[in-house]
Amino acid sequence: MIEMQNVCKTYKKEVRALFNIDIKIEKGEFVFLVGPSGAGKTTFSKLVLKEENPDSGKIYFGGEDVTRLPRRKIPYLRRDIGVVFQDFRLLPNKNVYENIAFAMNIVEASAKEIRRRVPMVLAMVGLSSRAGNLPHELSGGEKQRVSIARAIVNNPSLLIADEPTGNLDPETAWEIMKVLRQVNRRGTTVLMSTHAKDIVDIMQKRVIALENGKIARDEIKGAYGYED
Amino acid sequence: MIEMQNVCKTYKKEVRALFNIDIKIEKGEFVFLVGPSGAGKTTFSKLVLKEENPDSGKIYFGGEDVTRLPRRKIPYLRRDIGVVFQDFRLLPNKNVYENIAFAMNIVEASAKEIRRRVPMVLAMVGLSSRAGNLPHELSGGEKQRVSIARAIVNNPSLLIADEPTGNLDPETAWEIMKVLRQVNRRGTTVLMSTHAKDIVDIMQKRVIALENGKIARDEIKGAYGYED
Amino acid sequence: MKIKSLRYIVNQGFTSVWKNRTMSLASVASVTATLVVLGLIIILVLNINNMAKLAQVQFETIQVFLKDELPLEDISDIGKQIDDIDGVKSTMYESKEKALQNLINRWGEQGHLLEYLEENPLPNSYIIYLDSIEGAHGVVYELEKIAGIDDIKYYKEIVDVLIRIASFIRNIGLALILALIVITIFIIVNTIKITLNARRQEITIMKHVGATDWFIRCPLIIEGIVLGLIGALLSVAIVHYGYYHFYNMMLTRFTVMFSIYMISVEEMLSRILIMFTIIGAGVGALGSILAIRRYLRV
Amino acid sequence: MKIKSLRYIVNQGFTSVWKNRTMSLASVASVTATLVVLGLIIILVLNINNMAKLAQVQFETIQVFLKDELPLEDISDIGKQIDDIDGVKSTMYESKEKALQNLINRWGEQGHLLEYLEENPLPNSYIIYLDSIEGAHGVVYELEKIAGIDDIKYYKEIVDVLIRIASFIRNIGLALILALIVITIFIIVNTIKITLNARRQEITIMKHVGATDWFIRCPLIIEGIVLGLIGALLSVAIVHYGYYHFYNMMLTRFTVMFSIYMISVEEMLSRILIMFTIIGAGVGALGSILAIRRYLRV
Numbered sequence A, B: 001m002i003e004m005q006n007v008c009k010t011y012k013k014e015v016r017a018l019f020n021i022d023i024k025i026e027k028g029e030f031v032f033l034v035g036p037s038g039a040g041k042t043t044f045s046k047l048v049l050k051e052e053n054p055d056s057g058k059i060y061f062g063g064e065d066v067t068r069l070p071r072r073k074i075p076y077l078r079r080d081i082g083v084v085f086q087d088f089r090l091l092p093n094k095n096v097y098e099n100i101a102f103a104m105n106i107v108e109a110s111a112k113e114i115r116r117r118v119p120m121v122l123a124m125v126g127l128s129s130r131a132g133n134l135p136h137e138l139s140g141g142e143k144q145r146v147s148i149a150r151a152i153v154n155n156p157s158l159l160i161a162d163e164p165t166g167n168l169d170p171e172t173a174w175e176i177m178k179v180l181r182q183v184n185r186r187g188t189t190v191l192m193s194t195h196a197k198d199i200v201d202i203m204q205k206r207v208i209a210l211e212n213g214k215i216a217r218d219e220i221k222g223a224y225g226y227e228d
Numbered sequence C, D: 001m002k003i004k005s006l007r008y009i010v011n012q013g014f015t016s017v018w019k020n021r022t023m024s025l026a027s028v029a030s031v032t033a034t035l036v037v038l039g040l041i042i043i044l045v046l047n048i049n050n051m052a053k054l055a056q057v058q059f060e061t062i063q064v065f066l067k068d069e070l071p072l073e074d075i076s077d078i079g080k081q082i083d084d085i086d087g088v089k090s091t092m093y094e095s096k097e098k099a100l101q102n103l104i105n106r107w108g109e110q111g112h113l114l115e116y117l118e119e120n121p122l123p124n125s126y127i128i129y130l131d132s133i134e135g136a137h138g139v140v141y142e143l144e145k146i147a148g149i150d151d152i153k154y155y156k157e158i159v160d161v162l163i164r165i166a167s168f169i170r171n172i173g174l175a176l177i178l179a180l181i182v183i184t185i186f187i188i189v190n191t192i193k194i195t196l197n198a199r200r201q202e203i204t205i206m207k208h209v210g211a212t213d214w215f216i217r218c219p220l221i222i223e224g225i226v227l228g229l230i231g232a233l234l235s236v237a238i239v240h241y242g243y244y245h246f247y248n249m250m251l252t253r254f255t256v257m258f259s260i261y262m263i264s265v266e267e268m269l270s271r272i273l274i275m276f277t278i279i280g281a282g283v284g285a286l287g288s289i290l291a292i293r294r295y296l297r298v
């Protein structure tokens, strides 16, 4: 599904965000990306989404070379990937329902399909009662859940979730983890950046640990692995 | 320090965010505000900061009635309170250093004082190397730490921290907790909303639990107290 | 792009005008104000131009004086030759008796002086009406070849000066209007650019969740066109009613005569309506395209 | 507010023009464009006005015809009486012989006709030069009281029409300029409003961390003034050089004579410089104040 070969990424010629990354994630995997603040987790996602380009190295998504993807094909790459952004990125002028429906409009889903799917994912993240609110009228955790709902609504083949439980209480966080596991069982590859030690430890999935832009650890059924 | 009497807050006449809140927080306390997503924690802070007005009830800060505070006095109330906003609220056009210096400019600190304090708080949150970056060039956790640095730079008498460790790895989160404890020891009252169970459980401080806008629990030396 | 997407896109274009109504209002206000200025100038220039053209007509005549004692058939022969010249619209014969009478009438108060004359010293003449004042020199050149003509009189200097002034006004006016159209477009494009720049965050987010450039661009272009059109129609209404009242005021102030020198209210309306609609819509679209161009590169 | 805050605030005002340079550029461009239009209109109106005023001078005369056979002392007495009337600048005596000679000269080609006259039917007359055309009616009223005057001739209709046209042009021109100033202010305020609206997030954040209204407002007002001033100076430069070239072109095209009818380049510069500077700065400040007003309510 995703393969990186020798990828380096430096911001402004001095901040070394990722260095010599070699990794392969298979279709259907559930992977935790862990590591301290500033380790390069978000940068990793940005490279896959072609929001940033690597300084060197190759990145493949579904067999295609992302680094060589022509500009006009980028939207189609992104549609195939659901993303929970760390800063949510909700459209400020659209309400919760419209924000999610919008992601379906992009892929030209039918109005009927939209009317069916949107309430469904809203219910999955427990926000049915907030459908009509604008983003600035939501609590932090609610915004985060809207972002999750939008990411999964199109049944993407890859789900990148950047800190999807950072603003959630443990109970709600586990609800969300159930949703992600369910999405994963239906065949979607899940790549989740997180700092939530308990979740990583309990889930027993593959863990890739980044540190200073390098892969420090890559374990099947791993644990969060940092001391408190 | 803070006292709420019978405070109710309803958004848009239907979303009941806080209901009949009676609480008293003494000077020098360290209080955790916990509760599920959407319980009303951020609304609680907004009321103290007079970003929102309660529908009914009284709110006192340092003996003064916040609900009756005239408009032109609001800035002085806010200067006495350091806030780590859940969504950071950094000025997008100013770099890290300027964002923090700005908070000192507001209180008309001298240039010399600014040159001394800003690098100091940046070091406390571990961001000395990022002083020249703009907010959009920072990782999620880095933004959060800038927000913390800004909140403590003026030695406020109250520090409201809304989910200050949500984007931080456990290790960095503990660094931040040390900073908050240090600030608290110097006499600053700290009110911290959080979902971080481990931190609450280990710190053994007063815990106020909100649920559906009501106070569900208020314990001295409490624990996070929700089942996973 | 499928039909349902099209509907969604058009829909988005309209609703976002409403959702961002503070900004929309400001854009529309700017568009309107700018076009009203353009309208004022157009009214001014077109009317001055029109007056110059009409005033000019009064000088579009040449008078040829015939030799004394010419037989009547020669006179009518000369008349036919003149009629055949290119650029001559019509001719009118003026006998020496008629000429004296005209002179007496024209002198008015002092006309009675001429009644003391012993004999009529005036010649017979033809008055030639030209197609246009610009052809005067050519016609004179042809007239000089005709036998039996004693003298040719036309308002050479006046004609020259008038031609120059008229073409000058036309050129200045046209240049002014063109410059104003460019400035107008510039201001409107700028306004819509600023309006949309304020929404770069929105545009960037759309890009990030996989919207194609056209999916983002189309609603914004429609939005720009809607804003431009509203502004254009408002300004047409303002300019139209302004001109309507100005026109009527002129009539009552300067007698009805004056109105023939002015462009009619209907003609003015039809001119600005088409022009402003095109400018408004075109410029709205252009503004949107320019504004979002660089935010699409993410 | 302490001095160091003041320095910080002024500093902020300037640096933020640069930090938001895309928006700043767009605002300045709009301000410039709008003021250039205003400049064009001012040039047009002031010059037309000037020309009308100068043309008018040529009609500021009245002619009074004296009774026949009046003795010379009476004639000079009448002259003195006329000189005493308010609004009379000077008088010139024209004897009947001089008048005939003038008439012959004036008729040019047809002047020889008058040489056939048996006797001179023209009267003696005074030509009166007026201070201003508006005073004509008053002077005539006084003249009518003087004995020995047979007839008073002045260009009544022309004078009336000219007065009306001149005051009309003045009024229309003034109205146009005033309307344009209002529209200009409107566009500029709007542009600066939109520019700053795009930064409401910034303003709100400042409020949230405890900045006073003035602490937020001052740098933005300074920013608005800086933007307005840059736009104003640019437009003054454009209008000035434009007029300079236009003026010179007029000189070469229509002989030097024409230039006395036009407002000099220096005078025009001094007029627009002051006016535009005030409009630019004032409107920049106003735009800022209006723009941020409602974002301060948090």
Ligand SMILES: Nc1ncnc2c1ncn2[C@@H]1O[C@H](COP(=O)(O)OP(=O)(O)OP(=O)(O)O)[C@@H](O)[C@H]1O
Pocket: A011, A012, A015, A016, A017, A035, A036, A037, A038, A039, A040, A041, A042, A043, A044, A086, B130, B133, B136, B137, B138, B139, B140, B141, B142, B167, B168, B169
């Ligand atoms: N646009 C940019 N310009 C300069 N430096 C950048 C930029 N974006 C990110 N960085 C730097 O690159 C490093 C890696 O950032 P990244 O966002 O990938 O971290 P992260 O692992 O997601 O951290 P967190 O857990 O705090 O979100 C950080 O030090 C950050 O400051």
Ligand SMILES: Nc1ncnc2c1ncn2[C@@H]1O[C@H](COP(=O)(O)OP(=O)(O)OP(=O)(O)O)[C@@H](O)[C@H]1O
Pocket: A130, A133, A136, A137, A138, A139, A140, A141, A142, A167, A168, A169, B011, B012, B015, B016, B017, B035, B036, B037, B038, B039, B040, B041, B042, B043, B044, B086
């Ligand atoms: N401006 C608003 N308009 C309408 N509803 C609002 C508004 N702000 C907050 N709410 C609602 O009020 C409730 C409480 O919100 P609040 O932000 O206080 O929650 P919170 O405890 O901070 O949650 P979280 O842990 O997710 O940040 C939520 O259900 C939210 O949707």
Ligand SMILES: [Mg+2]
Pocket: A041, A042, A043, A086, A162, B139, B140, B141
């Ligand atoms: Mg990150």
Ligand SMILES: [Mg+2]
Pocket: A139, A140, A141, B041, B042, B043, B086, B162
């Ligand atoms: Mg909250």
